[in-house]
Amino acid sequence: MDGYIGIIVIVALAAVLAVGGLFLLFRPKAKDLPPVETPPEPPAPVITEPRPVGQGERDGGGATTLPPPAEELLRPPPVEVPPPSAGRMVRLRDRLARSQNVLGRGLLELLSRDRLDDDVWDEIEEILITADVGVAPTRVMVDDLRTKVKVLGSRTPDEVRKLLREELLGQVGTDLDRTLHTSAPGDRPAVVLVVGVNGTGKTTTSGKLARVLVGDGAKVVLGAADTFRAAATDQLQTWGDRVGAAVVRGPEGGDPASVAFDAVAKGIEEKADTVIVDTAGRLHTKTGLMDELGKVKRVIEKKAEVDEVLLVLDATTGQNGMRQAQVFAEVVNVTGIALTKLDGTAKGGIVISVQRELGVPVKLVGLGEGPDDLAPFDPEVFVDALIGD
Structure with missing residues (x-):
């Protein structure tokens, strides 16, 4: 009897092992998961030295300069030391000359003609009026020029230039007080x-x-x-x-x-x-x-x-x-006129007309958009720029 029971136990164990083996052999396989990728390490920051403006364009460099620290952004800009007023208009003369050649050189060309008939004088008058000299000052100038041309007779280019220079200076005015009153007596400003x-x-x-x-x-x-x-x-x-x-x-x-x-x-x-x-x-x-x-x-x-x-x-x-x-x-x-944008127009004759109408001198002229393009008005520099050298 005991032998029979032992056989049954052995058979049962064998059956259990067989079933377990079949389960392991035929069980469904888990779905493969994608491999976990390790993220790459971030690149080290590239730090370049600050360079002057335009250097990248010259050497082909494309590196970006890091922004300045916060304390530099809050720091006020350095105080500038502007150039003195003396000689400013002389330095800006070429700029004025380039924009005013319609007035000065147009008059020089007409006055240099061998024969000055009424048609030529009409052209001279038209140039002056177009340049905003004003109707009344234009008539005075034309009358003066006609008289002087008759006295001179034949005229060399130098004589014509001198003639026109004297007339323009007379109209602009060299005897007006163009002092800019920026200082006061005593302690007050x-x-x-x-x-x-x-x-x-x-x-x-x-x-x-x-x-x-x-x-x-x-x-x-x-x-x-x-x-x-x-x-x-x-x-x-x-x-x-x-x-x-x-x-x-x-x-x-x-x-x-x-x-x-x-x-x-x-x-x-x-x-x-x-x-x-x-x-x-x-x-x-x-x-x-x-x-x-x-x-x-x-x-x-x-x-x-x-x-x-x-x-x-x-x-x-x-x-x-x-x-x-x-x-x-x-x-x-x-008490004074500041004329702006005088470099961008051929109508510089307004200097003459505004002074004649108001009896107030032009004291300052703006000859560009730069911070130091405002200059004390100098009649001789202005006229020489109109008619050229």
Whole structure:
């Protein structure tokens, strides 16, 4: 009996082992999983030395310079040392000559002809009027030239050039006082009020004038009295920061007269040499705006005298600029003209017409878009640039 039971146990164990083997042999295989990829190590950062602008273009390099540290970004730009005003217009003479050859050289060509009949004189008159010399000054010039040509008779090129030079100098005026009143007697600073219509370049002229004065060794305070345009205030701040001039500004839409008053007060406090007050652009046809400009001047005069009122005119506006000048002169007693964009137009005759109509001299001229392209006006350099060497 025991033997029988043993056999049964052996058979059962064998059956269990057989079933387990068959299960292992025929069980479904697990679906192969994709191999796990090990991510590549990040490349080491490439650090290049800072290079001057344009170096990559010269040597073919394409490396990108890393940005400067945060403290360098917050650091104010270095204060610039502008060149002095002396000789500025001489340095810019070639630029003026290139843009004014229609006026000067056109007249030289006509006056050099062997025979000057009425048709030629009509052409001369047309050139002068087109160049914005004005109708009345043109007639005076043509009459003077006709008389002198008759006296001379035959004319060499040098004689024609001399003749035209003398006539233009006489019309531009060599005897006008073109002194820019940027210093005042006593301890107070001189006050320069900059006025004009929209778009003539008042804020830029104010900033460039600050550079001129700083280049001459003066201490300058700028007043951002154009409170209606935040961009104008920011622009003036940039000009001041570049040359180390303090800028007084007020809230956007604030009272311009208050800002102007505070600027003069700061100039007195800091013992500045000059305070330049930039005003908002005004249409000469808007009575309310012009009255406000008069208020700015009156408020300033409660603190200090206004020594210079500069009217900024765009040389390309021609005779329209003349009408603007007349209205401004009635409101704030303009003492000098700053002509901008004189390098971009052949209509330099506005120098003659604006002075003749207002009795106010051109004191500054803008001869380009660079920061140092504002120059004290020199009649002889101007005329020599018109007619060439």
